[in-house]
Amino acid sequence: xxxxxxxxxxxxxxxxxxxxxxxxxxxxxxxxxxxxxxxxxxxxxxxxxxxxxxxxxxxxxxxxxxxxxxxxxxxxxxxxxxxxxxxxxxxxxxxxxxxxxxxxxxxxxxxxxxxxxxxxxxxxxxxxxxxxxxxxxxxxxxxxxxxxxxxxxxxxxxxxxxxxxxxxxxxxxxxxxxxxxxxxxxxxxxxxxxxxxxxxxxxxxxxxxxxxxxxxxxxxxxxxxxxxxxxxxxxxxxxxxxxxxxxxxxxxxxxxxxxxxxxxxxxxxxxxxxxxxxxxxxxxxxxxxxxxxxxxxxxxxxxxxxxxxxxxxxxxxxxxxxxxxxxxxxxxxxxxxxxxxxxxxxxxxxxxxxxxxxxxxxxxxxxxxxxxxxxxxxxxxxxxxxxx
Numbered sequence: 001x002x003x004x005x006x007x008x009x010x011x012x013x014x015x016x017x018x019x020x021x022x023x024x025x026x027x028x029x030x031x032x033x034x035x036x037x038x039x040x041x042x043x044x045x046x047x048x049x050x051x052x053x054x055x056x057x058x059x060x061x062x063x064x065x066x067x068x069x070x071x072x073x074x075x076x077x078x079x080x081x082x083x084x085x086x087x088x089x090x091x092x093x094x095x096x097x098x099x100x101x102x103x104x105x106x107x108x109x110x111x112x113x114x115x116x117x118x119x120x121x122x123x124x125x126x127x128x129x130x131x132x133x134x135x136x137x138x139x140x141x142x143x144x145x146x147x148x149x150x151x152x153x154x155x156x157x158x159x160x161x162x163x164x165x166x167x168x169x170x171x172x173x174x175x176x177x178x179x180x181x182x183x184x185x186x187x188x189x190x191x192x193x194x195x196x197x198x199x200x201x202x203x204x205x206x207x208x209x210x211x212x213x214x215x216x217x218x219x220x221x222x223x224x225x226x227x228x229x230x231x232x233x234x235x236x237x238x239x240x241x242x243x244x245x246x247x248x249x250x251x252x253x254x255x256x257x258x259x260x261x262x263x264x265x266x267x268x269x270x271x272x273x274x275x276x277x278x279x280x281x282x283x284x285x286x287x288x289x290x291x292x293x294x295x296x297x298x299x300x301x302x303x304x305x306x307x308x309x310x311x312x313x314x315x316x317x318x319x320x321x322x323x324x325x326x327x328x329x330x331x332x333x334x335x336x337x338x339x340x341x342x343x344x345x346x347x348x349x350x351x352x353x354x355x356x357x358x359x360x361x362x363x364x365x366x367x368x369x370x371x372x373x374x375x376x377x378x379x380x381x382x383x384x385x386x387x388x
Contacts, residue, residue: 010133017125018335018354026342033369033377036338036348038175038322039242040292040368044277047284048239052277060272066260068095068248072275075282076248082286083208084220091253094260095275097267099205099234099247103130105262106230106249110199111136111166117201118160119169120152122176122325122352122359127169127203137164142358143179148316150179150325154188161192167199167228168192173206173216176325176355176364178318180210183217190222193229200229205237206321208289211297216320225252237322237368238289239281246270246278292368296322299367299374306378310385322368325352327361330388334363345380 004012023036067073073090080086096102103126111117113135119127121140128138141160143150157168170189172181181189193200202219210216219229231250236242251259263269300317303324307313314327331337334351341363342348352362365381367374 014129014133019350022338022351025339026348031346032348033346033373034348035365035377036350038366040240041370042240044240045288048277048280051280052273055273055276064269064272066263066269069272069275072279075279079282083215084218086220092250094249095270096247096249096263097270098245099232099236100126102232102247102249103127106201106232107131107134108262109258115166116162116164117167117169118165121357122355124175125354140357143177148314150177152185158192161196165198167201169201171203173320175321176323178321178323178325180216180320186217186219187222202229202231204231205233209293209296209322210320212319235278235281239285244274246274296368298371299369302371302374303365303367303378306382310382312385322366324365324367325362328385331361334361338363341384345384347377347380
C-alpha cells in the first residue's frame with residue numbers, strides 16, 4: 001500500500017497543469033522565447049517596489065485587516081470609478097492572496113459538494129480544478145469556433161443548466177481564446193442568470209486589454225444592486241505583479257463577514273507591505289498599464305499577421321486578453337507538438353489540451369512581450385509551420 005492511498009481522493013484527482021508540464025520540460029534553455037504562460041517580460045515597476053519597501057522599513061509586518069487595508073480598498077473603489085464608471089464604496093472590495101484565491105474563496109462561498117458550476121471552454125484550467133477540489137462539479141460549455149473566431153451559443157449555455165447548477169463562471173476577455181463578450185452577450189448572460197436564480201462569477205482580469213479601444217464590456221455596465229455577481233481579479237497582469245500573489249473580490253457588502261471568515265481560515269490576510277505596493281499600483285500605475293496595452297497590441301499584430309501569412313494557421317487577431325489561440329493545420333496532438341516546437345525552435349507555447357473541451361487541437365501564445373522578441377518568435381514559428 002502506497003502512502004498516497006491514504007490521501008483525499010479530491011487531492012489525488014487534482015490534475016497536473018498541462019501548461020506547467022511543458023514549462024518544466026524546457027525551463028531555463030538558452031535562447032528560449034517563453035510565450036507559454038500568461039505574463040509579460042517586464043519586472044514590477046520601481047514605484048510599486050518602493051512603496052512595498054517603505055512599508056517594510058516602517059515595520060508594517062504585523063497581522064492586518066482580513067478584508068484588506070482601508071487604503072487599498074478605497075484605491076480599488078477609485079480605480080473602478082475611473083475605468084468602469086462605478087460609484088461602489090470600499091465596502092464592496094476584499095483583498096485576497098491572488099486572483100486564484102479569489103476564485104477559490106468565491107467557489108467556497110457559493111457552492112457545496114455536489115453542486116454544479118458552468119464555465120465556457122476552452123478555459124484557463126484552474127477554474128475547473130478549483131471547483132473539483134472543492135467537491136463541486138465543473139460543467140464545460142464550449143464556445144463555437146468558426147472562420148477563425150470564437151462566439152457564444154446562448155442556447156447551448158442554457159441547455160447545460162440543471163437543478164444542481166449554482167452559477168456561471170464567465171471569463172471575458174477570455175484566456176485562452178481572446179473571445180470577448182459583447183454588450184449583448186453580457187445582457188443575455190445576466191438575463192439567463194436572473195431567470196434561473198444563478199450566481200455569476202465574473203473574471204474580468206483582462207478588461208483593459210481590449211483592442212477595439214476603451215475597455216471591454218463588463219457586467220458592471222448592466223448589473224443591478226440585487227444581482228448575484230462576484231467579480232474576481234488580480235494585480236498580476238496590469239502591473240507586472242504575477243509573483244506578488246495579490247488579488248481582490250468585488251462582492252455585495254452583505255457578504256463581507258462571510259468573505260472575511262473564508263480569508264481568516266485560509267491565509268488570514270495579505271501582508272501589509274504587499275498591499276502598500278498594490279495601493280501604489282492603483283494610484284500611480286495608469287500610465288504603466290496604458291504602455292503595456294499598447295505593447296500588447298503591437299505584438300499581437302506582429303504575431304498574428306505572421307501566423308496567418310503561413311496559410312497553415314486558423315486564427316484571427318483576438319479582440320481582448322493577451323493570447324493568440326492558434327490551430328495549425330495537420331496538428332492532432334497539441335501536447336506533443338508543443339514539445340516538438342520548443343525543441344526545434346526554442347519557442348515555448350502552451351498546448352491546447354491544457355484548456356479543456358474545444359481546445360485540444362490548438363496552441364496558446366502569450367504576446368505581452370517586447371515586439372522585437374515576438375517578431376523573432378513569429379519568424380521561428382512560421383519556419384516550423386511551413387516545414388510541416
